[in-house]
Amino acid sequence: MGYAMPEQTGVGLHLRLYSRAFIVQTNRSSRPVVFVNLDAGMSSQLLKTQVLQRLKSEYGNIFDHDNVMLSATHTHSGPAGFFQYTLFDITSRGFVRQTLEVMVNGIVQSIRAAYASLTPGRILYAEGLLKNASINRSPVAYLNNPPSERSR
Structure with missing residues (x-):
């Protein structure tokens, strides 16, 4: 997807991009919850729809829109062209079916691997x-906030 600069064209492979799936299920009789983190600028409705169609053909009704979440790392080094809306496909000069198919395959493969390797575990939080721990990347804009916001 780059930085929306038409003259910026990636060639070759610098670092591989991955899809990592995590599945949480309280017991074997409950429905699993799937969290997928993919190395992409963002996800798309089309991508999720295609993933769900593929999962349905393999697993029936185990996975659907309500228990599968696709999230992205927001890398600008990932591909473009896998969206259903033209605006997001401008950087790739249009829809790229091959990109969509490769991404769907990778996501389904990561979900398949996670589901096949379910083991008992615990989730902890603090x-x-x-x-x-962070900084404001736009201090000039932040200073336009009211004093009550800035003093927090």
């Missing part, structure tokens, strides 16, 4: 305040 709550707390994390101070000074």
Whole structure:
């Protein structure tokens, strides 16, 4: 997807992009919840629809829109052309079916592997305040916020 600069054209392979699937299921009789993190700028409705169609053909009604979530790392080094809306396909000069198919295949493969290797485990979390962990990338714009916001 790059940075929407037409003269910027990627060639070859620098680093591979991955799809990582995590499945959580409270017990074998409950429906699993799937979280997929893919190395892409963002996901698309078309991508999820195609993934769900493929999963339905393999697993029946185990996976659907309600229990599968696709998330992206927001890399600008990933492909474009896998969206159903023209605006997002401008950087690739249109829809690229091959890109969509490769991404669907990779995502389904990662879900398949995660589902085949389900093992008992635990999910832990912590709550707390994390101070000074980030910066505002646009301090000039941030200064337009009211003083009450800036003093937090």
